[in-house]
Amino acid sequence: MLNNLTQPHEYPGKLFVVEGIDGSGKTTQLALLAKWLSAEGHRVFVTEWNSSALVKAATKTGKKKNALTPMTFSLLHATDFADRLLYKIIPPLKAGMVVLADRYAYTAFARDATRGVDRQWVRELYSFAVRPDLSLYFRVPIDVSVDRLLARRMKLKFYEAGMDLGWSTSPVESFKLFQGKVLEEYDHLVQEFGLQVIEAAGSITDQQRLVRMLVSQQVQMTRSVEMSDDESI
Amino acid sequence: MTNPSDASASEQPGANGQSLAGRYYGRSIPYLPIDGYPGKLFVVEGTDGVGRSTQIQLLREWLEVKGYGVVETGWTRSPLMQPTIEIAKSSNTLNKLTFVLLYATDFADRLEKEIIPALKAGFVVLSDRYIFTALARAGVRGVDRQWLRNLYGFAIAPHIVFYLNIDVKTLSRRVLESRGMDFWESGMDLKTGDDIYDSFRAYQRSLLREYSSMADEFHFRVVDARRSIDRIQDELRRQVAAYLEPAEKPTEPALAR
Numbered sequence: 001m002l003n004n005l006t007q008p009h010e011y012p013g014k015l016f017v018v019e020g021i022d023g024s025g026k027t028t029q030l031a032l033l034a035k036w037l038s039a040e041g042h043r044v045f046v047t048e049w050n051s052s053a054l055v056k057a058a059t060k061t062g063k064k065k066n067a068l069t070p071m072t073f074s075l076l077h078a079t080d081f082a083d084r085l086l087y088k089i090i091p092p093l094k095a096g097m098v099v100l101a102d103r104y105a106y107t108a109f110a111r112d113a114t115r116g117v118d119r120q121w122v123r124e125l126y127s128f129a130v131r132p133d134l135s136l137y138f139r140v141p142i143d144v145s146v147d148r149l150l151a152r153r154m155k156l157k158f159y160e161a162g163m164d165l166g167w168s169t170s171p172v173e174s175f176k177l178f179q180g181k182v183l184e185e186y187d188h189l190v191q192e193f194g195l196q197v198i199e200a201a202g203s204i205t206d207q208q209r210l211v212r213m214l215v216s217q218q219v220q221m222t223r224s225v226e227m228s229d230d231e232s233i
Numbered sequence: 234m235t236n237p238s239d240a241s242a243s244e245q246p247g248a249n250g251q252s253l254a255g256r257y258y259g260r261s262i263p264y265l266p267i268d269g270y271p272g273k274l275f276v277v278e279g280t281d282g283v284g285r286s287t288q289i290q291l292l293r294e295w296l297e298v299k300g301y302g303v304v305e306t307g308w309t310r311s312p313l314m315q316p317t318i319e320i321a322k323s324s325n326t327l328n329k330l331t332f333v334l335l336y337a338t339d340f341a342d343r344l345e346k347e348i349i350p351a352l353k354a355g356f357v358v359l360s361d362r363y364i365f366t367a368l369a370r371a372g373v374r375g376v377d378r379q380w381l382r383n384l385y386g387f388a389i390a391p392h393i394v395f396y397l398n399i400d401v402k403t404l405s406r407r408v409l410e411s412r413g414m415d416f417w418e419s420g421m422d423l424k425t426g427d428d429i430y431d432s433f434r435a436y437q438r439s440l441l442r443e444y445s446s447m448a449d450e451f452h453f454r455v456v457d458a459r460r461s462i463d464r465i466q467d468e469l470r471r472q473v474a475a476y477l478e479p480a481e482k483p484t485e486p487a488l489a490r
Contacts, residue, residue: 002380058317058338065259067313070388071262071341079334116264124260124383128330 001128005105005193007105014018014219019186020138020163021179024143024200025207029138030102032208033215037098043075045092052083068164070115077108078125085129093130098219100199105129106137108126110185114178131154133218136199136211137190141232142180146172247335255352259386265349267389272352274389275473276363279397280440281418282408283458284465288397291361291466292473296357299479306343308362314339322417329374336367339383348389357477364388365396365451369443373436374423393475396453397471398445401438403459404431 016033026046030046037044049055057191058076068076092099104128112122112155149156156171158164162178163171189195198207264340275292277285293303314395318335351358364385371381399407400411416422419429420436448455454472456465 002377057320058314069341069345070264071345072313072338075334075338075341079331079338082330082334083328086330118260118263118387120388121383121412124380126382128377 005123005127005129005130005131008133009093011090011093011130012096013099014134015093015099015101015130015132015217016134016136016154016218017106017132018136018138019103019106019189019195020140020200021142021145021182021186023148024138024140025148025204026136026138026200027102028204029136029198029207029211030100030146032204033211034100036212037100037215037219041132043092043097044100045088045096045097046100046102047084047088049107050077050080052080052100056080068159070112070117070164071160071166072110073115074112074117074125076121077112081105081108081126082128089130101132104132104135106135106186106189108194109189110182111183114162135193136165136214136215137194137195137197138207139186139197140200141185142176143181144182145202146175148174165208234262253390254392255428256390257386258388259383261467262345262387265345267349268486269353270352271351271355272358273476274348274352274358274360274391275392275476276360276365276394277469278363278365278394278444278453279458280366280369280399280404280437280444282404282411283399284407284462285361285396285397287396287462288469289361290465291462292359292469294371295466295470296473297361302354303359304347304356305359305361307360309336309339310365311339311342311346313342319419329371329376332374333371333376333381333401339362340367340385341370342386344388352389360391363391363394365394365447367443368447369440372446373420373444374440393472394451394453395472396444396448396455398455399441399458400452401434402439412445438467 015119018030020026034044034046089099089101106128109119109122113119150172156175160179161171161175163174165174165178166172167177186195199209200211256268257334277289277292278283289305293305296303309315314335318339321323321331321335326439334462348358367385368378368381371379412430414433417428418436419433420439421429421432423432423436425432425435444453447453458465
C-alpha cells in the first residue's frame with residue numbers, strides 16, 4: 001500500500017481542502033478564502049470534486065439511468081480524482097502555488113462507506129493521494145443543512161440525498177437518513193486523519209476569521225502584492 | 234474430442250490451502266455476499282492476438298450443445314464505461330492511473346451486473362480476459378503492484394484461469410498475418426520509439442513477463458498457444474468438463490437413439 005495520504009508532501013506549494021456535507025457552507029468559505037489569498041498576492045488554484053471532463057460523461061449517463069452501484073460510484077469518483085490530482089493539483093503544487101480543493105478523498109471515505117463499500121478498500125484505493133497541509137471540516141447539524149439547501153434550490157439531488165439506496169421515497173427524509181450516516185463517518189475521519197473541525201452553524205464571518213487564522217499558520221503572509229507585480233514586468 | 238468424464242479436477246488452492254474459486258480475492262463487496270452460488274467462472278487470458286476469442290467461441294458452442302447456459306463477458310464491454318474509454322483512448326489524454334481506474338470501473342460494472350447475477354442463476358460464465366490483463370498492463374507501466382492487488386480485491390477468483398502462452402516471435406507473425414499491429418497493443422503510449430514493430434515486440438515481451446510472473450500467484454493453467462486450435466480446444470474442454478458437477482451433466486437425449 002502507498003502511504004502518500006499519511007506522509008507530508010514535499011512540493012513547494014500548499015494544499016488546503018474543505019470538507020463537509022451538502023449545505024455545510026464549505027464552498028462559501030472556500031471562495032472567501034480564495035479571495036483573501038489572492039489579495040495577499042498568492043497564486044491560487046481552485047479544484048472541485050467530480051469535475052474532470054473525462055469522467056463527466058460516464059457519471060452523467062450513470063446518474064441519468066440510475067445505473068451506478070456503490071462500487072462503480074466509488075471508482076468513478078476515484079478516476080475523476082486521479083485525473084485532477086495529476087493534471088490540476090500536483091502541477092500547481094510543484095509551481096509553489098496554493099491549491100484549494102472543494103472536497104477531497106475524505107468525501108469518498110465518508111460517502112462510500114455509508115453506501116456499503118468496504119472502508120479499508122476505499123482508503124487503499126485513495127492511497128496515491130497527496131496529503132493536504134490543512135483539512136477543514138465544516139460540521140453542521142443535519143437540520144441546518146437541509147434548511148439551507150431547501151431555501152436555495154428547493155430540490156435535493158438524487159445521489160446527494162442517497163436515493164439510490166432506497167431508504168426512503170421522500171427526498172428530504174432520504175437526505176436526512178443518508179447524510180446523517182455520512183456525518184457519523186466524518187466524525188471518525190476527524191480523528192483518523194486529523195481534520196480541523198469548524199462548527200458551521202455559526203456566522204459566516206466568524207467562521208472565515210477562524211479559517212484565515214488557521215491558513216495563515218501555513219503560508220507566508222508577508223508576500224506583498226508589489227512583488228508579484230515586479231514578476232509580471 | 235476426449236471424453237470429458239476421464240478427467241479429474243483439482244480445486245484451485247488459495248494462499249491458506251483452501252479453494253478461493255467463487256469467492257472474493259481480497260476485500261469483498263460487503264453488500265454482495267456471493268458464497269455458494271451454483272455457476273462457474275472460466276477465464277481465458279493471454280496477450281493480444283493469441284487466439285482467446287476463437288477458443289471461447291468453440292467452448293461456448295460445445296457447452297451449449299451439452300445443455301449448459303453460457304454467459305460471455307469481455308474486457309471494456311460495459312455499457313456504462315465503453316464510450317468513456319473509447320473517448321479517452323482516442324484523445325490520448327489518459328495518464329496511467331486514470332487508465333487503471335477506468336478499467337476497474339468497467340470491471341466492477343460487469344461484475345455486479347453480468348457476472349454475479351449469472352453465477353447466482355447457475356450459468357457458466359466465460360470471460361475473455363480478466364483482471365490479469367489489467368494487472369499486466371499496469372505492471373508494465375510501473376503502477377504499484379500492491380496497490381493494484383488491493384484495488385482488484387473485489388474480483389471473484391475464477392474456477393479456472395487458462396493462460397494462453399506464446400513467444401513474441403510467433404505472436405508477431407500471427408498478428409501481422411491477421412490484422413496488423415495497433416497503437417495500444419504495441420505500447421506506443423510508452424513512447425519507447427517510433428518503430429511500431431520494435432515497439433510491439435518490446436511491449437509484448439514485457440507483458441508476457443508480467444503474465445508469467447502471475448502464473449503461480451493466481452494458479453494459471455498454462456496452455457501452449459502455438460499448437461493448433463483443435464488441440465488447444467481439446468485441452469480446455471477436458472479441464473472445463475472436470476469442473477462441471479457430474480450431476481449437472483446432461484445425459485444424451487433418449488430420443489436420439
